[in-house]
Amino acid sequence: MNAPDMKSEHHTTPGEIILELRTVSKRFGEVTAVDDVSLQIARGEFITFLGPSGSGKTTTLMMVAGFLNASDGSIELDGKPLDPLPPYKRDIGMVFQHYALFPHMTVAQNIAFPLRMRKQPKDEIARRVFDALDLVGLPEHGGRRPAQLSGGQQQRVALARAMVFNPRVLLMDEPLGALDKKLREQMQIEIMRIHRNIQTTILYVTHDQEEALVMSDRIAVFNHGRIVQVDAAEKIYDAPATPFIADFVGESNFLSGKVADIADGYARLDGARQLRGLCGADCVLGASAVMVVRPERIQIAPDTPSAQPAENSVAGKVSDIIYLGQARKYLVDIAPGVEFSVLQQSGAKDAFDMPVGKAVRLSWRAEDAVILKDE
Amino acid sequence: MPSTVTRDRRALLVIPATALLLVAFVYPVFWLLLRSVSDPVWGAHNYATALGEVIYLKVLWNTVAISGATTVFCLLFGYPMAYTMVHAGPAAKRILIYIVLIPFWTSILVRTFAWLVLLQPKGLINDMLLGIGLIAEPLELIYNRTGVLIGMVQILLPFMVFPLFSVLSRIDDGYMKAAANLGAPPLPAFFRVYLPLSLPGVLTGCMLVFIISLGYFITPALLGGRRDIMVAQLIQEQIDLFGNWGLSAALAMILLAGTALIFTVTYKVFGVKPDIRA
Structure with missing residues (x-):
């Protein structure tokens, strides 16, 4: 194995391209499930397809696996087109949503299956099955049947089986969807650890934005069959390309208006409120736009009648307080039908000064807000 | 406790069926067993005759051989049929189901006579084959083993197809996808993954067909020759012509024991429970 810090290199310097999707579309009759998707994936990268259900992410994955044929465009692996290859010749591993472990085989036989199909010698198979079981932390479970394992253990076996033959790319289709929250978080860490160890390219599909982050x-955000943004997790969160992404990834507050002024990378919205924020990719003078602010970037304080009108500062009334343990979420009505969500760390001062119904003032810095073209 | 009362009351529901079974099955079987060792005199001589004399042994062997061959052919025809039914679109699936069901709803006697018409030397099939010049002489399709098998396979096919259909439709599509993804071409994927997963359906179908075949009467009687006599015909003949209740009872008991043996062996050897949900 190479140096473990290989992974971070991949998204900083775009390394060698292993998988490339070129203007890929998939139509089912009248319905376009995947619409003109292009994407390059670097060797060793962990890339996630994130999107709501029906956004085309799983369909795209199925085309890479070979279970569906693209209606248009092409998919290349290691510079060679995948389209003519049936699934069993693609050498791509996959962890299925419900694992699809063969119930009539033991755990070890399941993991040995791809090696037997590749006609590996017996002792080589035994050695690699042992290593794979060890890697996923189930060295003692080779003789059991899948039905005798817990959900988390089945998940690990599915992972071991999908990577034991050193596939060129590892696909994972919502692999943690069936697990409870605690186990899911544990498995996320586990999968990341395994990814660091084996340094394979992973293409991961999920609708869970937290998991993706x-x-x-890198995350490729899907919506209506298209990729709407591909970026590192931080970029997706801090600089969402569209209001949809701001809403889908994490939580956001929105204020709409028209772009009145653009200067030094900042834009100002028209209206009585002095709203100013970073100018997003599509923000054009005069266009209708929305300002996006994350709940944790907003300061909340009791309103004082003497407060001077200032930039990015709005008055409102607390309508609800949700206690989350490590934080407290305030829902604040700032205009009829416009509610802002504000996150404040627990233990912050003034926590008890702002009960429901209290007049408060919200404020945020211009660099913590993004102005995006309205969709 | 109320729940106990409810459970006790619920137990009443099994009484009609149990009563019927006792009167119409357990009692006659016991009566047969008794006749087989007491008619005309006490002893095991009826069994000695049934299992010792060549003609009776031959009939027993015929029964097993015809039932076995029927089962094998039903499986060979029924598996691809059930597989196609499971993987067909909704409209095609409905049509295929009716193709299996409609003959199934037709009386066995009617179907057997229909075969009689079709398979005769001057029947439809021979006429057609002669007509298109595929054969020069009429084929001997009737009053022999071929006729018996054609008739029995056609009549018993639904008993193979439906248990298989039920099991195959419950095999998750994901398993075959996983097999392909892991590098298995279609045939190895079928033999290593699909077939083993379908085994409960195969066993249920085979057992149903084999066991029903063992007691078959009308079809071999009408379509078979003298050399294709099965146990049921022998029993009928023994009672009808000779009033030989003792030997008939012994033959019936042997049939019953054979059936029980098959159940047990299948269960033990394969370790798979036949799928009774079918």
């Missing part, structure tokens, strides 16, 4: 080098 935690695990990925």
